[in-house]
Amino acid sequence: MKNPRLTLQGPNATFLPMQDETSGIGHGCLETGPLVSGPLVSGRRMAAMAMAAAGAAMLGGCISVNAPDKPIVIELNINIRQEVIYRLAEDAGNTIEENADIF
Amino acid sequence: MNTTVIRRAILGIAAGTLAIGGLATAAHAQRDPAYDAARSSGSVGEKMDGYLGIVGSESSELRRLVNDINIKRRAVYAQKAQAANATLEEYALTAGCLAIARTSPGEKYQAPDGTWQTRTSAPPMRDSRCPA
Numbered sequence: 001m002k003n004p005r006l007t008l009q010g011p012n013a014t015f016l017p018m019q020d021e022t023s024g025i026g027h028g029c030l031e032t033g034p035l036v037s038g039p040l041v042s043g044r045r046m047a048a049m050a051m052a053a054a055g056a057a058m059l060g061g062c063i064s065v066n067a068p069d070k071p072i073v074i075e076l077n078i079n080i081r082q083e084v085i086y087r088l089a090e091d092a093g094n095t096i097e098e099n100a101d102i103f
Numbered sequence: 104m105n106t107t108v109i110r111r112a113i114l115g116i117a118a119g120t121l122a123i124g125g126l127a128t129a130a131h132a133q134r135d136p137a138y139d140a141a142r143s144s145g146s147v148g149e150k151m152d153g154y155l156g157i158v159g160s161e162s163s164e165l166r167r168l169v170n171d172i173n174i175k176r177r178a179v180y181a182q183k184a185q186a187a188n189a190t191l192e193e194y195a196l197t198a199g200c201l202a203i204a205r206t207s208p209g210e211k212y213q214a215p216d217g218t219w220q221t222r223t224s225a226p227p228m229r230d231s232r233c234p235a
Contacts, residue, residue, distance in 0.1 A: 080193050082232040088189055088197040089234040095183050096201055101134055102175045103202055 148211025
């Protein structure tokens with residue numbers, strides 16, 4: 001009983017990809033879905049996708065960003081690293097002493 | 104004997120001129136009275152970026168004084184930064200940290216939030232990256 005069903009369905013499976021190749025990649029997939037199984041399956045798929053999205057949001061998959069209530073302080077030259085400042089500290093100290101007229 | 108005396112005299116004169124030269128540079132490296140007055144009155148203050156800023160109302164005279172010092176500072180920073188293989192901004196920020204730390208009580212400085220503060224006997228509020 002199983003064998004005849006498989007042989008009957010075999011040609012269908014090989015036929016659809018051939019159709020895809022003639023009608024174009026990607027576009028064919030959307031067309032063959034409703035043709036074979038009807039709009040009910042696509043409706044289910046939509047529902048499943050919506051469920052998955054809702055599930056992801058509930059599980060914390062989505063990151064919510066809230067505006068801070070405190071004023072944002074813009075750090076001056078954020079890309080300057082502390083170790084650079086520490087390296088230059090002694091040199092800069094000498095410079096200030098050597099140029100005491102402008103400091 | 105004579106030659107050694109002459110040599111000693113020449114060395115002495117040389118040492119004397121060096122000492123005078125040292126004194127001359129020490130005398131040169133003092134703040135202009137107008138700048139010193141502006142600092143102690145709090146009309147100018149040390150900014151975080153290593154330059155001088157005007158606190159409160161701006162006059163053309165004050166602007167000229169501040170610009171003059173900042174141009175000189177920038178030239179010094181540029182030269183020293185190149186020698187230390189650092190950027191001008193890095194060197195200036197480091198100098199700003201130190202200049203704020205060296206302010207005297209009553210003088211103005213810029214806090215990390217950008218506001219002008221008056222230096223007290225307590226340590227100034229500085230950028231977290233500033234060296235101790």
